[in-house]
Amino acid sequence: MQEINGLTNEDAAAKLKSEGYNEVPEAPFSLSKQILKRLWEPNAWILEAALFVEIILGKWFQAAFIVVLLLFAATNGAFQARKAHRNLSSLSQDLTIKVSVLRSGKWISVPSRELVLGDVVNLQQGNIIPADMKILQGSLETNESSITGEANSISHHEGDLIYSGTEILSGQALATVSAVGLNSRAGKTTSLLKNTTAPGHLQTLLSKIIGYLALIDVILTVIILGVALIRHQDILSLIPFIAMLFISTIPITMPSSFSVANSIEAKILSTKNILVSDLAGIQDAANLNVLLSDKTGTITNNRPEVVEFHNYSKFSDSDVLALANAATNPRQPSVVDKAVQAYVLNKKIDTSKLQIKEVTDFDPKFGYSKAVVSTDQGEQDACLGSFSILAKKTNFTQETNANMGAGRSVAVSLGDQLVGLFILEDQPRSDSPAAIKAIKDRGVRVIMITGDNQVTAQTVAAEVNLEGKIVSYDDFIKMDSFEGIAGVAEVLPEHKLAIVKKFQQAGYIVGMTGDGVNDAPALKQAEVGIAVNNAVDLAKRSARFILMTPGLGSIVEILDSGHRVYQRMMTWTITKLARAAELMILLTLGFLTWGVEPLTLNAMILLTLFNNLVTIVLGTDRTTITYHPETWDLKRLNKLAGVFAIGWSAIGYALMWYVNDLYPHQTEKNSTIIYLFLILSALMMILMTRTKKPVWRDYPSKWVAVAISGDMIVSFILAYFGIMIAKVSLGWMAAVLLGVIVFGTILDLFKLLFYKVEKVG
Numbered sequence: 001m002q003e004i005n006g007l008t009n010e011d012a013a014a015k016l017k018s019e020g021y022n023e024v025p026e027a028p029f030s031l032s033k034q035i036l037k038r039l040w041e042p043n044a045w046i047l048e049a050a051l052f053v054e055i056i057l058g059k060w061f062q063a064a065f066i067v068v069l070l071l072f073a074a075t076n077g078a079f080q081a082r083k084a085h086r087n088l089s090s091l092s093q094d095l096t097i098k099v100s101v102l103r104s105g106k107w108i109s110v111p112s113r114e115l116v117l118g119d120v121v122n123l124q125q126g127n128i129i130p131a132d133m134k135i136l137q138g139s140l141e142t143n144e145s146s147i148t149g150e151a152n153s154i155s156h157h158e159g160d161l162i163y164s165g166t167e168i169l170s171g172q173a174l175a176t177v178s179a180v181g182l183n184s185r186a187g188k189t190t191s192l193l194k195n196t197t198a199p200g201h202l203q204t205l206l207s208k209i210i211g212y213l214a215l216i217d218v219i220l221t222v223i224i225l226g227v228a229l230i231r232h233q234d235i236l237s238l239i240p241f242i243a244m245l246f247i248s249t250i251p252i253t254m255p256s257s258f259s260v261a262n263s264i265e266a267k268i269l270s271t272k273n274i275l276v277s278d279l280a281g282i283q284d285a286a287n288l289n290v291l292l293s294d295k296t297g298t299i300t301n302n303r304p305e306v307v308e309f310h311n312y313s314k315f316s317d318s319d320v321l322a323l324a325n326a327a328t329n330p331r332q333p334s335v336v337d338k339a340v341q342a343y344v345l346n347k348k349i350d351t352s353k354l355q356i357k358e359v360t361d362f363d364p365k366f367g368y369s370k371a372v373v374s375t376d377q378g379e380q381d382a383c384l385g386s387f388s389i390l391a392k393k394t395n396f397t398q399e400t401n402a403n404m405g406a407g408r409s410v411a412v413s414l415g416d417q418l419v420g421l422f423i424l425e426d427q428p429r430s431d432s433p434a435a436i437k438a439i440k441d442r443g444v445r446v447i448m449i450t451g452d453n454q455v456t457a458q459t460v461a462a463e464v465n466l467e468g469k470i471v472s473y474d475d476f477i478k479m480d481s482f483e484g485i486a487g488v489a490e491v492l493p494e495h496k497l498a499i500v501k502k503f504q505q506a507g508y509i510v511g512m513t514g515d516g517v518n519d520a521p522a523l524k525q526a527e528v529g530i531a532v533n534n535a536v537d538l539a540k541r542s543a544r545f546i547l548m549t550p551g552l553g554s555i556v557e558i559l560d561s562g563h564r565v566y567q568r569m570m571t572w573t574i575t576k577l578a579r580a581a582e583l584m585i586l587l588t589l590g591f592l593t594w595g596v597e598p599l600t601l602n603a604m605i606l607l608t609l610f611n612n613l614v615t616i617v618l619g620t621d622r623t624t625i626t627y628h629p630e631t632w633d634l635k636r637l638n639k640l641a642g643v644f645a646i647g648w649s650a651i652g653y654a655l656m657w658y659v660n661d662l663y664p665h666q667t668e669k670n671s672t673i674i675y676l677f678l679i680l681s682a683l684m685m686i687l688m689t690r691t692k693k694p695v696w697r698d699y700p701s702k703w704v705a706v707a708i709s710g711d712m713i714v715s716f717i718l719a720y721f722g723i724m725i726a727k728v729s730l731g732w733m734a735a736v737l738l739g740v741i742v743f744g745t746i747l748d749l750f751k752l753l754f755y756k757v758e759k760v761g
Contacts, residue, residue: 004136004174006102006120015116022115022131022180034078035071044070053243065605066247072612097537099130100332102174107331115177122331123162124172124361126516126536131164131177132184138173138360142166167537172329172361208634209573210251213580217246220588227592241597244604245587249580251572251615260619261568265561272557273548281544283569284527285562288444289629290503291511291555292496292522295450295457295487298513298532298552299432299464302335304408304424306343312398313419320420322351324412326371327384329361336362336410337369339424340384373414380415387411387421394418408452432464435552442559443628444511446552448487449496457489473499482506496522509629513552514539530555566630567623570637571690572615577641578648578689579611579682585649586674590656596667598656602724603675610711611682617703621690624698640754644688647747648681651739668726672719676728676736679715683708684744692755695748 007015038044048070054063097112100122107122112130115121121133123140139157144166156162162175164184221242228235262279269276276282296302311317325344328337344351355374362369368385383390387409390396396411396418408424436446448466450457457470468486471479473495476488488499493516500522503510512519512526515535520542523529531543533550540546547554590598599607655677659670684695686708691698700708719728 004102004120005105007104007116007118009104012103012114012116012119015118016114019116020181021113022177022184023113029082031078031082034082035074038074038078039070044074049243053239059240059601061602065609097128097130099127115180117177117180119177121175121177122172123168123175124329124332125168125170125363126539127168128537128541129162129164129166129168131181132179133162133175134178135160135162136174136176138171140171140173141169143169170363170365209577213249213251213577214246216580216584217249220245220584223588224591231595233595238597240601241587241604244601244608245584248583248604248608248611251576257572257615257619258569260616261565262619264619265565269545269557269561272554274554274557275546275548276544277540277546278544281528282558282561282565284509285511285558286566286630287509287632288511288528288559288562290445290447290482290508291439291513291528292447292449292499292503292526293513293552294515294519294532295448295452295460296335296426297515297534297550299436299448299460300426300428302426302534304335304339304426306339306422307425308421308423309343310421310423311419312396312421313414313417315414315419318347318349320412321347321349322354323371323373323382323414324384324420324422325349325351326354326356326373327359327369327382327412329359329369334362335426336384336424340410340422343422368413375414377415381413383413384410390418408456428460428463429551431551431553435555436464436466438556439552439559441627442556444559447482447485449491449499450487450489451491451493452489454489457487461486477502493519497525500525511555513555514543528558530558560625563625563630564623567626567690568618568621571621571686572618573637574641574644574689575682575685576615577637578644578685581641581645582648582652582681583607583678585645586652586656586678589649589653590674593657594660598671598674599678600668600671600725603671606715606718606724607675607678607682610679610715614683614686614704614707614711617701617707618686618690620701620703622699622701622704624691636758640689640751643750643754644685644747647743647750648685651743652677652681655736655739666726669728672725672728673732673736675725676715676719676733677740679711680737680740681744683711684740688744688748688751692752694752695745 039048051063051066051070054060054066098109099112099115100107101110101115102120102122103110115131120136121130123129123133123138129142135156135158137158139155140162142154142156142162144154144163156173161178164179224238224242225235228238262282265282266276266279269282293299296304309317309321311320313320315323321344324340328334328341333341357372357374357379359372360370362385366385367389368383370384371382372379373382383393390411390413394413394416408426410422410424411418412420412422439446446466448457448461448470450460452460454470454472461468461470466486468484470487470489471485472490473488473492474490476482476485477498479485482503491499496512496514496519500510500512504525504527509528510526511528511530512522513530513532514520514523515532516539519535519539523531523539524542528545529543530545530547531540533547535543535546545558587598590596652674656670656674659673663669686704687700688695690700690704699705716733717723718725719733720730721727
């Protein structure tokens with residue numbers, strides 16, 4: 001075997017000082033580009049179309065307001081995006097990719113950013129190549145889609161160049177660093193945090209709501225224009241009013257509210273040692289109703305120990321153990337390798353006499369690792385791996401029930417003979433029962449996934465209080481119902497993606513924990529993919545969450561963050577639907593009944609502005625944790641929003657009728673009274689929708705309270721002094737405020753009844 005020497009520690013330190021770190025500074029966040037981006041999206045197009053109309057009609061004040069509103073929404077959204085970017089960037093720094101490097105004759109682990117030219121690195125399946133390199137020994141299959149755009153696997157052998165940022169799909173090799181940082185072909189080190197992600201279920205739902213609101217606006221516009229034509233009214237005079245109707249009902253601050261809610265929770269999770277690589281995953285965590293958990297390393301300690309050894313050959317125990325040790329990886333041993341090495345060391349076996357020509361690391365495609373060793377019969381393959389695979393490979397026929405015991409069986413073979421068998425046991429983590437109970441208390445089913453046989457898996461399930469039966473993968477894949485199962489056994493790595501998809505096809509929102517390269521597709525497919533703390537680089541890149549501590553305990557924190565975001569966004573959704581419907585109904589009925597716009601344009605401007613100010617801070621609101629998975633049920637949301645919209649519209653129309661009868665020719669004064677009713681009812685609605693309790697038994701966050709109080713106080717000041725809107729008396733202000741409080745309290749009782757009926761139904 002070719003002798004390979006790496007750099008000395010002193011040489012590496014000198015090169016690092018002279019050449020710099022193996023990294024490329026991240027491109028700076030451009031606030032101006034983010035603002036421009038937000039000025040060219042569907043929400044902005046509606047405002048820009050209204051702006052064009054106002055300019056054509058010479059309505060300069062209204063046009064100026066739309067410009068301010070556009071810039072406010074775009075600028076605020078950009079600032080929130082910058083905040084989220086900073087949060088995620090700071091989180092990524094907490095997760096350092098380590099590489100195994102040969103320095104001063106010893107294999108050590110160093111951060112990938114400290115690699116220098118000439119370093120000798122050990123690479124294996126699941127690694128992300130941290131710099132451009134040349135293979136010295138071994139072979140690899142890589143996915144170079146980050147460079148070529150194609151996801152096909154490419155084989156590399158001795159002498160080949162491999163490139164920074166590409167993924168190792170299989171194999172093992174020693175390679176020397178040929179280019180780092182800016183000089184590498186990829187031009188960047190691997191980032192664990194994805195910059196672009198698909199929207200979550202909630203965001204998709206709310207995008208649909210925007211479409212519905214826009215469609216309703218179009219229908220009402222047709223009605224208003226049709227009635228105006230019948231009455232021979234001036235169509236052009238109604239255009240500003242119609243434009244403001246669109247502006248008032250379309251949620252232009254929705255992206256900002258999402259950014260606030262998600263970035264707050266990402267920061268909270270970071271304090272719990274959980275890194276968030278995809279903000280949409282936080283939203284989906286609220287819906288999670290089944291968690292597929294790897295047994296090894298998540299439920300168990302992932303520190304298996306050899307509890308039995310069986311020799312099935314004519315060789316001595318010492319010879320068989322030396323063969324097994326030869327097939328382990330001395331540089332980056334797996335947990336099985338460590339268990340065998342520790343057993344051999346404990347037995348004080350002399351392994352130095354065995355001549356090893358070549359070692360091939362464990363490959364899941366084959367199910368074993370291999371060493372080419374010199375024997376009396378010449379060079380032979382010594383393999384260490386799956387009992388079932390090596391038994392079939394060697395035609396092992398001796399009867400044994402070891403493979404059916406409550407442990408993991410690992411065989412060793414020489415040539416065409418199976419010569420030995422290890423029985424390994426991995427004890428459950430002490431915190432697993434409590435962690436599983438906490439997750440189940442949130443209404444989430446926990447299903448254990450393991451490659452062990454059913455007997456072993458059933459034993460572990462009982463120890464961690466997973467109730468139900470363990471089924472084999474072959475039986476699981478044929479099942480139509482998953483009730484009563486606690487786990488799936490005899491699962492190969494490539495089966496995990498199929499398991500996730502089968503649960504999703506059955507209507508479940510799936511969480512998945514994983515650590516290996518073969519877990520990556522399943523982690524990416526799951527709505528809530530979670531890479532555990534010892535996961536390989538590829539698994540971490542594929543997951544939405546990365547646990548920095550072992551075990552399942554911190555998953556509850558992810559669920560709770562999801563529930564908090566869900567509740568804040570549901571407040572926004574129900575309130576927005578109800579407010580928009582109320583405004584549409586009152587404005588349309590007011591115009592149809594009296595032939596004039598019930599609100600002046602200035603009043604509509606103020607209403608839009610103040611409503612959006614509260615919307616932005618809803619992401620900071622207090623919440624209570626619910627102990628069941630949530631559902632994005634648009635039909636149910638529409639029902640509740642309809643209760644509020646009908647109730648407020650009824651009292652609003654009665655008020656409109658009264659003031660028009662009382663002040664038949666004072667349109668602007670009537671507009672101010674209606675404006676006060678609309679803004680106060682909107683604020684009251686936020687207090688009602690943010691909780692399932694009676695409105696007086698729960699209080700909002702500081703910022704939501706400040707925004708609500710500020711809106712109310714400023715509205716009263718404007719109405720009292722007649723600024724932008726007509727002046728009204730303190731008596732009218734008090735009457736409207738009292739009426740909103742009284743009627744809102746009554747309407748809140750209908751909310752409580754709705755939740756009670758929905759729960760029962």
